[in-house]
Amino acid sequence: MRDKTAALAGTSDPATLIGRIIVYFVLIVAAVFFLIPFFVMIMTSIKSMNDIRTGYLISLPREITIEAWVKAWDSACTGINCEGMKNYFWNSVRMVIPSVIISTLIGAVNGYIFSKWRFKGSETFFSFLLLGCFIPFQVILLPMSQTLGLIGLGQSIYGLIFVHIVYGLPFTTLFFRNYYVTIPDEIIKAAKIDGAGFFRIFRKVILPVSLPIFVVAIIWQTTQIWNDFLFGVAFSGSDSQPITVALNNLVNTSTGVKEYNVDMAAAIIAGLPTLFVYIVAGKYFLRGLVAGAVKG
Amino acid sequence: MASLTVSNIRKKFGNQEVLKGVSLSVKSGEFLVLVGPSGCGKSTLLNLIAGLETINSGEIRIDDQVVNDIRPKDRDIAMVFQSYALYPSMNVRKNLSFGLETRGVPKAQIEETIRHVAQILQISELLNRKPSQLSGGQRQRVAMGRALARDPAIFLFDEPLSNLDAKLRVEMRTEIKELHQRIKTTIVYVTHDQIEAMTLADRIAVMKDGFIHQFDTPQQLYDNPANLFVAGFIGSPAMNFIPCRLVNQGNQTGVMLENKAGRSFFMPVEQHDLDVKKWLDQEVILGIRPERIASGFYEQEGNPMIHEIECIVEVLEPTGPDTLVFVIINDSKVTCRVSPHAVKAPGESMKLMIDMSKALLFDPGTGQRIENQTAGSTGCT
Ligand SMILES: Nc1ncnc2c1ncn2[C@@H]1O[C@H](COP(=O)(O)OP(=O)(O)OP(=O)(O)O)[C@@H](O)[C@H]1O
Ligand SMILES: [Mg+2]
Numbered sequence: 002m003r004d005k006t007a008a009l010a011g012t013s014d015p016a017t018l019i020g021r022i023i024v025y026f027v028l029i030v031a032a033v034f035f036l037i038p039f040f041v042m043i044m045t046s047i048k049s050m051n052d053i054r055t056g057y058l059i060s061l062p063r064e065i066t067i068e069a070w071v072k073a074w075d076s077a078c079t080g081i082n083c084e085g086m087k088n089y090f091w092n093s094v095r096m097v098i099p100s101v102i103i104s105t106l107i108g109a110v111n112g113y114i115f116s117k118w119r120f121k122g123s124e125t126f127f128s129f130l131l132l133g134c135f136i137p138f139q140v141i142l143l144p145m146s147q148t149l150g151l152i153g154l155g156q157s158i159y160g161l162i163f164v165h166i167v168y169g170l171p172f173t174t175l176f177f178r179n180y181y182v183t184i185p186d187e188i189i190k191a192a193k194i195d196g197a198g199f200f201r202i203f204r205k206v207i208l209p210v211s212l213p214i215f216v217v218a219i220i221w222q223t224t225q226i227w228n229d230f231l232f233g234v235a236f237s238g239s240d241s242q243p244i245t246v247a248l249n250n251l252v253n254t255s256t257g258v259k260e261y262n263v264d265m266a267a268a269i270i271a272g273l274p275t276l277f278v279y280i281v282a283g284k285y286f287l288r289g290l291v292a293g294a295v296k297g
Numbered sequence: 298m299a300s301l302t303v304s305n306i307r308k309k310f311g312n313q314e315v316l317k318g319v320s321l322s323v324k325s326g327e328f329l330v331l332v333g334p335s336g337c338g339k340s341t342l343l344n345l346i347a348g349l350e351t352i353n354s355g356e357i358r359i360d361d362q363v364v365n366d367i368r369p370k371d372r373d374i375a376m377v378f379q380s381y382a383l384y385p386s387m388n389v390r391k392n393l394s395f396g397l398e399t400r401g402v403p404k405a406q407i408e409e410t411i412r413h414v415a416q417i418l419q420i421s422e423l424l425n426r427k428p429s430q431l432s433g434g435q436r437q438r439v440a441m442g443r444a445l446a447r448d449p450a451i452f453l454f455d456e457p458l459s460n461l462d463a464k465l466r467v468e469m470r471t472e473i474k475e476l477h478q479r480i481k482t483t484i485v486y487v488t489h490d491q492i493e494a495m496t497l498a499d500r501i502a503v504m505k506d507g508f509i510h511q512f513d514t515p516q517q518l519y520d521n522p523a524n525l526f527v528a529g530f531i532g533s534p535a536m537n538f539i540p541c542r543l544v545n546q547g548n549q550t551g552v553m554l555e556n557k558a559g560r561s562f563f564m565p566v567e568q569h570d571l572d573v574k575k576w577l578d579q580e581v582i583l584g585i586r587p588e589r590i591a592s593g594f595y596e597q598e599g600n601p602m603i604h605e606i607e608c609i610v611e612v613l614e615p616t617g618p619d620t621l622v623f624v625i626i627n628d629s630k631v632t633c634r635v636s637p638h639a640v641k642a643p644g645e646s647m648k649l650m651i652d653m654s655k656a657l658l659f660d661p662g663t664g665q666r667i668e669n670q671t672a673g674s675t676g677c678t
Contacts, residue, residue, distance in 0.1 A: 187378040187379070
């Protein structure tokens with residue numbers, strides 16, 4: 002494969018060359034197209050209000066100021082209270098970390114069971130679990146809020162965590178199962194004969210080769226849960242709203258002038274963690290999606 | 298060391314019955330080879346012995362203990378898998394020690410065992426490598442080492458050599474045989490390679506379609522196969538099967554063979570068995586191994602069982618020590634093993650000697666042997 006591309010790169014065939022130019026052109030245009038909004042957001046967030054009123058949307062800032070960032074973080078009004086995004090940011094962090102960890106771990110054990118410890122009816126059970134991937138959020142809003150009320154988790158961050166774990170399980174289970182089926186069953190048999198049981202095999206044999214799929218599951222869950230708005234609106238209390246809900250409130254709060262620079266700064270703050278996760282672990286994401294567990 | 302007895306076991310997957318009543322008994326220290334075509338249930342049988350699958354009916358005993366309901370880890374067996382099944386995240390040392398650690402063997406003793414096993418299998422230099430850094434042959438050794446380290450009562454091998462190249466396979470075959478002669482542990486060894494079976498086994502069980510067709514020593518299987526399947530499966534190149542008619546000529550019973558030119562030759566068969574008489578003037582299948590049709594035999598003068606036949610040479614396949622000559626007899630292709638200097642060119646006519654003393658007769662309907670089989674070989678079904 003690599004040889005082939007190398008050979009292609011070295012070719013002087015004009016048709017290939019033109020093809021190449023077209024491909025790069027399209028890629029660059031697409032990249033610019035997707036980057037411009039983000040660029041505009043950053044530029045706007047470091048402008049002063051005066052600058053914004055007098056300049057164009059895409060003009061560069063005349064002077065750079067972090068005022069808007071400070072305000073967005075610390076004192077912007079979201080509805081009636083004016084404490085900025087900081088509390089909501091931490092709300093989101095407190096919500097995301099446990100839900101990601103728990104849903105990923107349970108998903109790993111589920112996937113291990115569905116691939117290596119099949120029982121009578123486990124395939125059917127797995128199919129039902131997969132249905133969970135296709136249920137639209139809206140459908141479960143009412144029944145879920147009733148359930149949360151019943152178990153005493155309504156309007157709290159724990160309720161949100163619970164919902165995100167439950168809603169994430171079909172996905173994490175699917176990821177791990179599909180990864181673990183590529184581990185040969187004979188390895189499990191060998192471990193059984195070696196005397197290891199369910200958890201010892203999981204810990205000593207399975208987990209050590211699971212890093213790529215953990216990365217996939219964690220990235221997926223982190224972005225899903227961090228970016229979620231609907232569950233956040235529906236199930237959180239006033240002191241447990243996640244940052245997405247707060248951002249919406251901030252943008253919609255109309256007291257006098259619309260402060261675009263604050264809005265933009267707040268939006269970037271809300272988006273930074275997911276961006277960060279992709280930059281740090283993104284290359285493992287693709288690798289993990291296509292990797293089998295055991296090479297050779 | 299332990300003996301192993303398998304009595305009439307059956308195994309179903311869904312409604313497909315894979316094992317249909319299999320019985321075997323392996324003596325303590327014996328090397329048993331299970332051989333048969335792909336999909337005949339060899340691995341399934343091995344998994345049942347190991348306890349990795351549950352049997353539907355029947356009984357498995359190790360020494361005098363019924364182990365049907367005993368878990369794999371408590372059966373005192375070790376298994377080597379076709380894919381080696383090394384733990385990918387552990388280095389060789391860890392792979393060898395995993396089973397011992399799980400069983401709570403003291404550290405010092407584990408160290409000692411690993412050193413010993415690594416030395417036997419010559420993998421001492423590989424102890425710190427991961428399985429992905431090993432060649433096929435090295436992985437195979439480590440897989441055997443993992444089994445050896447446990448020092449079990451019974452070894453189970455599931456086609457351990459089938460992923461190796463031809464040369465390495467022959468080398469490892471010899472090593473396994475030497476190993477067995479040294480440690481003398483009971484071994485059940487699965488393969489679909491009949492040469493491996495012949496060279497390694499004390500006794501061979503030939504399986505097909507969930508049955509054991511014959512369970513005997515290699516030489517008995519070779520000389521006295523119970524049916525067409527076993528006869529054709531054991532031996533390479535395979536035994537010739539020639540359809541022919543059993544007739545009386547003078548006071549002798551024999552078969553008529555006809556060459557391509559339409560000339561007939563009478564070949565007498567051994568008559569120590571009365572059963573043969575029942576088949577007079579009926580179609581039978583003559584089974585004769587390629588090395589029994591040659592340009593000549595030692596002491597053939599006056600041997601009443603050696604007769605001449607003349608055939609046109611069709612194709613030649615030199616193997617080095619012998620050349621395989623293909624001729625047509627009774628409209629079927631027949632392989633003969635001829636010494637190279639006596640070979641004629643394709644298209645030419647050639648005189649061949651057939652040694653009928655080892656010829657076998659089969660029932661064309663059932664495929665079973667017609668003659669009484671000497672020595673205690675048994676067809677199981
Ligand atoms: N877990 C299973 N579920 C359903 N069918 C199975 C299972 N394991 C084996 N079989 C079936 O049982 C039959 C025997 O399989 P087995 O693996 O024992 O064959 P084998 O003799 O070892 O063949 P090979 O030489 O190819 O390894 C096959 O038809 C196979 O499809
Ligand atoms: Mg098999």
